[in-house]
Amino acid sequence: METFHWKIRPDMTMEAEPQVITVKMGDGYEQRRPAGLNSNLKKYNVTIKVRKGEHQRLETFLSRHGGVKSFLWTPPYTWTKIHVVCRKWSVSVGALWVTCTTTFEQVVI
Template identity: 50%
Template sequence: MEQFHWHVMPNMTERTQPRVKTIKFGDGYEQRQQDGINSDLRTYEVTLKVLRQESQYIDRFLSEHKGVKAFLWREPNRHRIITVKCPTWSTSVENTVTTITASFEEVVA
């Protein structure tokens, strides 16, 4: 499995939304349980600011994975290597610098 080796900017957003199964009964009573053994996978909104020439390599890497194929990424806050996919990214080109904003979703396979 390939690894995404570019460094993201420190102002990334990390979102956690545990999957929960809920059964609602009368009078406002409900029962909740986690949905599966990997129910709290995280999503990261990351930004990379690179020279224009370097941005083509990042875009090629993400394009080759097509939002389906997973890759390894070192999560900067905990410094652990996790498996993610990137279903969406955007590019903003300036004179010599390109800003890439991407969504990394943690996956299990």
């Protein structure tokens, strides 16, 4: 399994939306439970800025995985590698730098 090794910009955001099954009873009472074993997978909105020339390796890496194959990535605030997929990305090309904006979705394999 390949590892994503590019550094990401410090303005990363993380989204968490735990999946919950809720059963509503009378008088406002409700029961809640997690929707499965892995009900709290995260999404990371990341920006990668690389020099021109390096961007081809980055795009090749993302294209090779194509939103289907997962890869390992270490979020910057943890030391634990997680499995993620990248379903889409956008690229902005400047004079010297290329900026890639994408979302990494945590998956379980």
